[in-house]
Amino acid sequence: MKKIINTVSGLLLTVTTSLSYAQQAANLDELLNQLEQGKIAQSEQNRLREAEFKAKLSQQDQLLTSAENTRDQQIALSNRLEQDFQNNEIKLANQSDALNKRMGELKELFGVLQQVAGDTKSKFQTSVISAQIPGRDVFMEELAKSMGSSSKLASIEEIERLWFELQREMTQSGKVAKFTTEIVLANGERKQSEVTRVGGFNLLSQGKYLEYINETGSIAELIRQPSARYLATAEQVTLAPAAITPFALDPTGGSILGLLVQAPDTQERVEQGGPVGYVILAIGLVGLLIALERFITLFIVGAKVSRQLKEKTACDNNPLGRVMLVKTQNPDIDTETLELKLSESILREVPKLSSRLTLIKIISVVAPLIGLLGTVTGMINTFQAITLFGTGDPKLMAGGISQALVTTVLGLVVAIPMVFLFTLLHTRSRNIINILQQQSAGIIAERAEAEKGA
The missing domain is CATH 1.20.1270 (Substrate Binding Domain Of Dnak; Chain:A; Domain 2)
Structure with a gap:
């Protein structure tokens, strides 16, 4: 192959030289002379190349022989190693069987x-x-x-x-033990503190629950603590571990506590109701203030009326006194006219006694309706989430459902007390009005008897 390449190269070189001479020659004789000289030079070059190739031919044979010897040695080594591997596998199997029998x-x-x-x-x-x-x-x-x-x-x-x-x-x-170690506070600070361990269930420090993070081997204070009734028992265990103290422990080692601290408190429940929930609470607050004002007013008026019943002298600082003044101010009028004037006086007192009670009744009716509005709004949001994301993740629907349920609860929480307050205040108001009517009827009867006697 190498010889063929050399021959082709020589032919290309000859053609190239001939073309070069053809370009430089002035006539045919000169061209012929140049070609003759180039042929002699090319022949000499080819002879040198052939001599060099023949000289290296023996060297190539030596390299081939050396490579073949190396190959044969490696094949023999591979066969020997393969045989050793097979022998070792047999020995290992025999040793494993012997080990299993002995064990x-x-x-x-x-x-x-x-x-x-x-x-x-x-x-x-x-x-x-x-x-x-x-x-x-x-x-x-x-x-x-x-x-x-x-x-x-x-x-x-x-x-x-x-x-x-x-x-x-x-x-x-089964032990309640105390030890001092470094804890990570809720704000990220680290400090040495005394930790109370309640068996294998909970860790406490300064009346707060801790968690053990096994990945880092550290103890951290829960960012969100459970409700106050659990913290109260935790503080008792921290202060007096030797005494018998009721304590809410977590038998799962933290799983139930983790779920417990995630439960929303009252404020978060209210926030789940959204704007509709705040409107319900605002209406309930207005109704509560009105009911409180009416209760105080009716209580004071009732006390004054009770005192007036025990006195014969009429005072104008209470409804009954003002009704009784009608008799004193009109001593000479007939019974029918007196009856009309007493009825007029009672009618003037009734709006004062029953003032704003109707508003409380309206609030007791409107609050559940607004809660129902929040329920419908929350369900609309839930169905929108289902339309967009499907039903694969319940958390996507939790917000709308929470709003629907919380607004319903808030509406009932406002309406039920308003109904009781309205009933209570309306009863007290009617009692005072009944007293006015009874005393008015007594005054008329007394005047009628006086007229008949005369």
């Missing part, structure tokens, strides 16, 4: 130990006891890996420590 029931025992170590590692990682006694999960993980990745058998010391850690976990889960 017998111990193999099952170590398998159970490995499984227990793996399960216990997960338990220790999330246990609040690890906040006080760290590093136990590391030992369990190393023991499980060493027994699973190789044929290494657990030593007596490792088995004893596994039993000891299990026993210590059970013992500590």
